[in-house]
Amino acid sequence: MGFPALNAPGSLNWLVSCRSVSEAKLAARHGVPIIDFKEPGRGALEATPVSVWRRATDVVPMQWPGACLSAALGESPDSTCLAAELPNHFRFAKAGPSGLASLDAIQAHWRGLRGRLPRSVELVAVAYADHSVAGCPAVEAIIAQASQDGLKYVLVDTFHKQGQSLIDLHSSNVIRGWIDSAIKSGLWISLAGSLQLKHCQQLVSDGAVPHCWGARGDVCVPSKTARRTGALDPERLRLWAAFIADEASTRSAPSSLQNC
Numbered sequence: 001m002g003f004p005a006l007n008a009p010g011s012l013n014w015l016v017s018c019r020s021v022s023e024a025k026l027a028a029r030h031g032v033p034i035i036d037f038k039e040p041g042r043g044a045l046e047a048t049p050v051s052v053w054r055r056a057t058d059v060v061p062m063q064w065p066g067a068c069l070s071a072a073l074g075e076s077p078d079s080t081c082l083a084a085e086l087p088n089h090f091r092f093a094k095a096g097p098s099g100l101a102s103l104d105a106i107q108a109h110w111r112g113l114r115g116r117l118p119r120s121v122e123l124v125a126v127a128y129a130d131h132s133v134a135g136c137p138a139v140e141a142i143i144a145q146a147s148q149d150g151l152k153y154v155l156v157d158t159f160h161k162q163g164q165s166l167i168d169l170h171s172s173n174v175i176r177g178w179i180d181s182a183i184k185s186g187l188w189i190s191l192a193g194s195l196q197l198k199h200c201q202q203l204v205s206d207g208a209v210p211h212c213w214g215a216r217g218d219v220c221v222p223s224k225t226a227r228r229t230g231a232l233d234p235e236r237l238r239l240w241a242a243f244i245a246d247e248a249s250t251r252s253a254p255s256s257l258q259n260c
Contacts, residue, residue: 012209012211012212012213012244012247012248013033013034013190013211013212013213013244014032014033014034014212014213014214014215014240014244015032015033015034015035015036015070015190015192015212015213015214015215016032016034016035016036016214016215016216016219016232016237016240017036017037017038017040017072017214017215017216018035018036018037018038018232019037019038019039019040019041019048019052020048020052021052021055021056021059021060023231023232024037024056024059024060025059025060025063026232026234026237027232027237028060028063028064028067029064030234030237030238030240030241031241032067032237032241033066033067033068034067034068034070034091034092034212035056035060035067035068035069035070036070036071036072036092036214037052037053037056037069037070037071037072038071038072039072040161040216040217040229041229043074043075043096043161044096044098044128044157044158044159044160044161045072045073045074045075045079045094045095045096045126045157046072046074047071047072047073047074047078047079047082048071048072050082050085053071053085053086053087053090054087056069057069057087057089057090061089068091068092069089069090069091069092070090070091070092070093070094070124071086071090071092071093071094072093072094072095072096073086073093073094073095073113074095074096075095075096075097075098075099076095076096076097076098076099076100076109079095079096079109079113080095080109080112080113080116083095083112083113083116083117084116084117086117086118086121087118088118088119088120088121089120090118090120090121091120091121091122092121092122092123092124092153093113093117093121093122093123093124094123094124094125094126094155095109095113095123095126096126096128096134096157096159097109097126097127097128097134097136097137097142098128098134098135098136098159099134099135099136100135100136100137101135101136101137102137103137103141103142103145106136106137106142106145107145107149110123110125110149110151122152122153123151123153124151124153124154124155124190125142125143125145125146125151125153125154125155125187126142126154126155126157127139127142127143127154127155127156127157127178128156128157128158128159129156129157129158129166129169129170129193130158130159130160130164130169131159133159133160134159134160139156139178140177140178140181142154143178143181143182143185143187143189144181144185146185146187147182147185147186147187151187152186152187152188153187153188153189153190154182154187154188154189154190155189155190155191155192155214156175156178156189156190156191156192156193157192157193157214158192158193158194161194161217163194164194165193165194165195165196165199166191166192166193166194166195166199167195167199167202167203169193172202172203172206172207172208173206175191175203175208176203176206176207176208179191179208179209179210182210188211188212189210189211189212190210190211190212190213190214191203191210191212191213191214192213192214192215192216193214194217194218195213195214195215195218196217196218197218197239197240197243200213200243201243204247209247213244215240218236218240219232219233219236219237219240220232220233220236221233221236
């Protein structure tokens with residue numbers, strides 16, 4: 001399966017969070033354009049070992065040159081220490097804002113990260129839909145601040161992974177408002193947060209279409225106890241790939257991401 005052109009008109013993109021190089025290979029074989037490394041068993045944006053990043057740069061770009069590499073760095077302050085370890089073959093890095101109660105603290109966090117990341121790596125601003133639980137500013141505030149600070153990408157995720165998805169926490173109208181605000185500000189926006197395929201289909205039906213969807217639990221082998229930490233499921237990946245392809249062919253989704 002080939003990779004979609006990330007900057008093609010009407011393209012709709014997706015990322016899958018992978019905890020190992022073997023998972024990354026499986027995702028890439030199913031045409032996932034953004035391979036996102038994180039450890040789902042330890043929080044929203046916990047980093048995988050640095051050794052996994054290094055191994056990924058030896059394997060993924062060579063075998064699947066159309067795929068982008070992305071990495072979660074964890075939460076502040078650990079994420080700042082890890083930023084300098086990220087290989088320059090990665091395209092994106094993201095760090096959680098939990099515990100950063102003010103926009104001034106968010107700005108300082110971003111400055112620290114951008115000062116340590118390789119120049120080739122784009123910092124993704126992260127906003128948590130359950131911001132009051134995470135102890136950070138609201139999604140709308142982080143989107144506005146990201147635009148003001150010259151960031152180009154924003155991810156809306158959930159901090160607590162205890163059964164509630166993004167769509168359980170906020171209505172389609174609210175989520176559509178975030179997307180509209182990001183697009184008007186020139187930001188490329190991705191939605192994640194325990195989203196299932198049926199949630200994405202509902203949001204699309206309601207006109208809430210981001211540039212990119214983020215998946216983990218819903219592309220894993222079904223389990224009642226540990227879905228996010230289960231193995232990636234080829235059948236679920238195929239279902240998601242079909243959804244992305246179908247939607248991209250029938251509607252004009254916003255897109256501005258350049259090819260990797």
